[in-house]
Amino acid sequence: MDLYPVKAQFLSGEEVELRLDTDGHICEYAEVSIYHLNDLVYRQKVADFTGNILISVGKYDTTFAGYGASVTVCTGNTRILLETAFDVVENPKRSLRYGFLSDFTQDDADNGAVEWLNKCHINMVQYYDWSYRHDHLVADQEFYTDMMGKPISRKTVKDKIxxxxxxxxHSIAYGAIYAASKPFFEKHTNWALYNSCQKPFVFIDVFYIMNIAKDSPWRHHLIAEYRKAITKMGFAGIHMDTYGFPKTAYSHLEEKPELIRLDQEIPSLINQTREELAGANQDPYLIFNNVGNWPVYFTAAAKQDAVYIEVWNPYERYSHIAQLIDEARQLSGDQRPIILAAYLEPFRKDSRERAMNAARILTAAIVSNGAYHLLQGENQAVLTQGYYSDYTRLSEKDAAILRRCNDFMIRYLDLFYDEELRNVSMTHMGWDNYEYQCQSHPVSTYGEANKLWLTIREKELRKCLYFVNLCGCENDYWNKGKDTPIPQENIRIVVQVDSPVKGVYAASPDREAMQAQAIQYTDFESDKGAFIEFVLPRIGYWTVVWIDLQGENI
Structure with a gap:
């Protein structure tokens, strides 16, 4: 059996429908419960049905919230618990979960990829290498091959959109900002970028790097190609890709070569693209790839819809993941989602078990710090490198595990992506800080191996503690395979509070049910003030704890 929402995301006031697939079982009834965090907000009972049904669970007028759906199906003497999640937003751009598609032959038209991404709540999809040429995006013919020799059906692309x-x-067209074919380069040699030896830049002997400067004809050509992708193919936006290198280059637009800095040109390119595409689509999605975090200091405030960072060395440790997210949040003023494209090579180079452990830990870390992880795409596949078409297919079991992590992320959306939550991990724990204490287990606030990684975020009436288990992990490199973390039990936590506590709750995707559990706690006072103490029974991979306060004086 299976349970999932009919859409990856719902708008405020829109009727929310869930699809229940029963695999042909005759069902006596199904009990449907909808939760917002720890609160039950909707319940109904559906009786006597066979096959697949749609269940309407109401309309929600919230501007931004995640919900958990639990359905208990009774077939004879058997009761089966099914869980999923959905979110409701006023503006879809406030929460962008990025996935990918890269297979576009006729045979791929109905390969189940879109349906799978919907079950994983992916609401923004990058169409990787869908185009005819990087300098001529929309093909003139139905069947063609791209610059890497991959066969494509234009109809398949449009049907998937x-x-x-x-x-x-929302379907996003991949479009590198400066790549062109050799024939195009040969017709426009002065539009290209050149190295300090005045030789043209060429990437993997295929892609000639073109000049994106404001006065370059290439920029105008590129934006025109982006516009065609939206108007002719129906894309909702553009993924503006880069390769990281070069960062400086020479322009040959004038008789004398002129040195340009790409980080000074890219922000205006993003902004000009936004302005010119607004006429083709009322509000196009625009994503720019900061490869290796460059040049995020200049682009984070540009007119794009997310801060998107492709993570490479030397950002190689778990602490670097938190660093990237915190810096991006500060640079963007918390005005847009943060997406980390962190590809996992253990799926190619290590055992599947160790690769899956790495994936579960990394996704938990990224989400706990308030960002989104680009990893999943196609039909039950993950990315292992920068060339998306060489993805790795997952087993049914492993795909279900990562899907459950996505369910957890959406169900507790409010705990992960509330812009009011401030990360205080490095200032409120350790040394003579008494605000947060773990009195039973080794804890790290920056992802050290063989410890519980604790991230702490708080706002006025809520304190959130995110635990990612690195106990038993031999290193803190995010792109290395990991042994299964050793479960930790009876974790004793002390938290300083300035207001009476309304409740303490914990949830985990590792448990049989994702429903929040109320945690018993005790109050006590010391010369440092008022505190609460509680014990977490168990941490497997990932557990989230939140403390809601009443807002009154103690």
Whole structure:
């Protein structure tokens, strides 16, 4: 059996529907419960049905919230618990979960990829290498091969765009900002960028790097190609890709070569693209790839819809993941989602078990710090490197595990992506800080191996503690395979509070049910003030604890 929302995301006031697939079982009844955090907000009972049904669970007028759906199906003497999640937003751009598609032959038209991404709540999909040429995006013919020799059906691309729209998913056209084919370069040699030896830049002997400067004809050509992708193919936006290198280059637009800094040109390119595409689509999605975090200091405030960072060495440790997210949040003024494209090579180079452990830990870390992880795409696949078409297919079991992590992320959206939550991990724990204490287990606030990684975020009436288990992990490199973390039990936590506590709750995707559990706690006072103490029974991979306060004086 299976349970999932009919759309990846719902708008405020929109009727929310869940699909229950029963695999042909005759069902006596199904009990449907909808939760917002720890509160039950909706319940109904559906009786006597067979096959697949749609269950309407109401309309929600919230501007931004995640919900958990639990359905208990009774078939004879058997009761089966099914869980999923959905979110409701006023503006879809406030929460962007990025996935990918890269297979576009005729045979891929109905390969189940869009349906799978919908079950994983992916609401923004990058169409990787869908185009005819990087300098001529929309093909003139139905069947063509791209610059890497990959066969593509234009109809398949368009059909997937339409199918994504039906599921509330936004299709984003891949379009490198400066790549061109050799024939195009040979016709426009003065449009290219040149190295300090005045030789043209060429990437993997295929892609010639073109001049994106404001006065370059290439910039105008590029934006025109982006516009065609939206108007002719129906894309909702553009993924503006880069390769990281070069960062400086010479322009040959004038008789004398002129040195330009790309980090000074890229922000205006993003802004100009936004302005010119607004006429083709009322509010196009625009994503720029900061490869290796460059040049995020200049682009984070540009007119784009997310701060998107492709993570490479030397950002190689778990602490670097938190660092990237915190810096991006500060640079963007918390005005847009943060997406980390962190590809996992253990799926190619290590055992599947160790690769899955690495994936579960990394996704938990990224989400706990308030960002989104680009890893999943196609039909039950993950990325292992920068060339998306060489993805790795997951087993049914492993795909279900990562899908459950996505369910957890959406169910507790309010705890992960509330802009009011401030990360205080490095200032409120350790040394002579008494605000947060773990009195039973080794804890790290920056992802050290063989410890519980604790991230702490808080706002006026809520304190959130995010535990990622690194106990038994031999290193803190995020792109290395990991042994299964050793479960930790009876974790004793002390938290200083300035207001009476309304409740303490914990939830985990590792448990049989994702429903929040109320945690018993005790109050006590010391010369440092008022505190609460509680014990977490167990931490497997990932556990979230939140403390809600009443807002009154103690």
């Amino acid at each position: 339409e199918k994504c729209a039906e599921h509330g998913m």
